[in-house]
Amino acid sequence: MEVPVDADDVGWFTGGGRPGGRGPTVVAGHVDSASGPAVFARLDELVVGDEVVLTDVDGGVARYVVSEVVDVPKAEFPTARVFGAQPTDELRLITCGGVFDRGSGHYDQNRVVFADRVG
DSSP: OOOOSSTTOEEEOTTSOOTTSSEEEEEEEOSEETTEEOTTTTGGGOOTTOEEEEEOTTSOEEEEEEEEEEEEEGGGOOHHHHHSOOSSEEEEEEEEEEEEETTTTEEEEEEEEEEEEEO
């Protein structure tokens, strides 16, 4: 899964679920860019119990409630937990977090928001 080049866009893992279906819908985006805040700049404000509204390109809306927020070192990314098959409609939001390394141009962690479908 690649994060879009445009910092204001999100990427959707096409091998995963879709809103309203079974399995995790996985969406990733940048937290910032050289020009400033990006699409997921405020992802660090989400806490357990918050509602996330996902709107698709056709105007369809799906509502989710945050069940967990984790920050993990990139080397320990929970791939199976994020992308693995699930029997229910779930959402994963992914961005960068932790400390920014100016030498490498990357953050040392990922923030992953887990959310469950409501309604």
